[in-house]
Amino acid sequence: GAAGLAAIGLTWMAMEDAPSLVYQNLTISPPRTITDAKKNGYLMLLGFDAPAGSDALQAGYERKPVPQDKVAAQSCSGGDEAKEDTGSAGASGQVVRGWIRSGDVLSQAKGQSASIRSFISRESLTLGRYQQWLAMPFDDWGFGQSLSPNCSRVLLAHRLFLLEGFNQDLVSGIDRLETDMQSWRAALGQSKTLAMKMLALTAVQDDASIASGLLSRAELDGAALVRLNKMVHPLDQAELSVRWPMHSQFVWATKSVSAELKDDPTRDRPWHATVASAMRLPIQRRANAYAEYYEAANKAVAGGRYTNLPKLSSFVRTPPSGLMDYLINPVEHIAGVEPLPSWDPYVMGIVEVDAELRLAGLQAWIRRGPQEGEVLTRLAKAGQAYYDPFTGLPMLVNQRKGLIYSVGRDGKDQEGDSTRDL
Numbered sequence: 001g002a003a004g005l006a007a008i009g010l011t012w013m014a015m016e017d018a019p020s021l022v023y024q025n026l027t028i029s030p031p032r033t034i035t036d037a038k039k040n041g042y043l044m045l046l047g048f049d050a051p052a053g054s055d056a057l058q059a060g061y062e063r064k065p066v067p068q069d070k071v072a073a074q075s076c077s078g079g080d081e082a083k084e085d086t087g088s089a090g091a092s093g094q095v096v097r098g099w100i101r102s103g104d105v106l107s108q109a110k111g112q113s114a115s116i117r118s119f120i121s122r123e124s125l126t127l128g129r130y131q132q133w134l135a136m137p138f139d140d141w142g143f144g145q146s147l148s149p150n151c152s153r154v155l156l157a158h159r160l161f162l163l164e165g166f167n168q169d170l171v172s173g174i175d176r177l178e179t180d181m182q183s184w185r186a187a188l189g190q191s192k193t194l195a196m197k198m199l200a201l202t203a204v205q206d207d208a209s210i211a212s213g214l215l216s217r218a219e220l221d222g223a224a225l226v227r228l229n230k231m232v233h234p235l236d237q238a239e240l241s242v243r244w245p246m247h248s249q250f251v252w253a254t255k256s257v258s259a260e261l262k263d264d265p266t267r268d269r270p271w272h273a274t275v276a277s278a279m280r281l282p283i284q285r286r287a288n289a290y291a292e293y294y295e296a297a298n299k300a301v302a303g304g305r306y307t308n309l310p311k312l313s314s315f316v317r318t319p320p321s322g323l324m325d326y327l328i329n330p331v332e333h334i335a336g337v338e339p340l341p342s343w344d345p346y347v348m349g350i351v352e353v354d355a356e357l358r359l360a361g362l363q364a365w366i367r368r369g370p371q372e373g374e375v376l377t378r379l380a381k382a383g384q385a386y387y388d389p390f391t392g393l394p395m396l397v398n399q400r401k402g403l404i405y406s407v408g409r410d411g412k413d414q415e416g417d418s419t420r421d422l
Helices: 002-015 021-026 041-046 056-062 067-077 090-100 105-111 113-122 124-134 151-168 170-190 194-215 222-231 243-255 257-262 271-277 283-302 323-328 344-368 375-380
Strands: 396-398 403-405
Touching: 002 323, 021 243, 021 283, 041 056, 041 124, 041 194, 067 151, 067 194, 090 105, 090 113, 090 151, 090 194, 105 113, 105 151, 105 170, 105 194, 113 124, 113 151, 124 151, 124 170, 151 170, 151 194, 170 194, 170 222, 194 222, 194 243, 194 344, 222 344, 243 257, 243 283, 257 283, 344 375, 344 403, 375 396
Parallel strands: none
Antiparallel strands: 396 403
């Protein structure tokens, strides 16, 4: 047994590589566009849930990574905090989210006026901080760290801010929607961490849903139509890109491997994992393989090949499919270190929001242009900027249902089915 372990240990030592050029390129930090901490909205979000009476901006500046940040970052990166019943926003967050995503926020704001006022009174502190954040420039300083804002609390304030405006009147609601969309789209383009990218994406998706619902109202006047049309333009390259957030995740995860191998806080690690963790594993070899995958995925996204991203398993032997995979990637399959995330779910989530913005843009296009002629003919004149990003072809129309829709991430036409198409 000892001889066998020694042979395996020598094999792993021989397998280890030096840092590759691709790995080195991926670990370069992005430049900062804001140098004054007192003017950075990122720090306001980071300290958003600071106790009453304290300076949220200062709290964000002084934040240090703690173990709980890893869980919070994973929660934010999931893209939909409403699935968390135990989040700090609790059931209230889910209720408010339902009103925002109902497709008719104006009716919800009027029908739930008393409840909205109660929520607003209860969340006056976070609403004040949220409005302060809206007036600030944004630069994500969290590259390579596990720091994460309290996403459920931020999104609750964001949604209440919008509902309060529409509870007053349509013009006030659109004023707030315009401000909110501008701030979150700026954050979406400037995000350098995965948690912040997905937080901004969720907020933009809320705004797109509200705009689409308003564009469906027959009584919408010309002034409101013009303003909404300016908000729902497709995502630009910076907003679509997940390059820096995924690089940040890569840097943080690869640098924390050594600590993960040494630490066993729960003391429930299997004996074989404990033995493997004490050996010299090919950590850098694994990091180089992930770097190759991330680089290939980044090139695919930059080229618009969203539905044809490279497979993680082609670069890294994960998940294991045979005995050899355990030998080649012992860091994950024997020692139990978590694999790095795949790009696919995050890219698909961003492209879905882009499709929703394009669909809302087509709603505005139909209402702004000549009203005579077939719908399909009028849609075709909107141009390629409003094509379905999943197919590169024009959006589809179900005239029987009165729907314009995208095929969604599965690339299949389900005739506008609300659960499978967008």
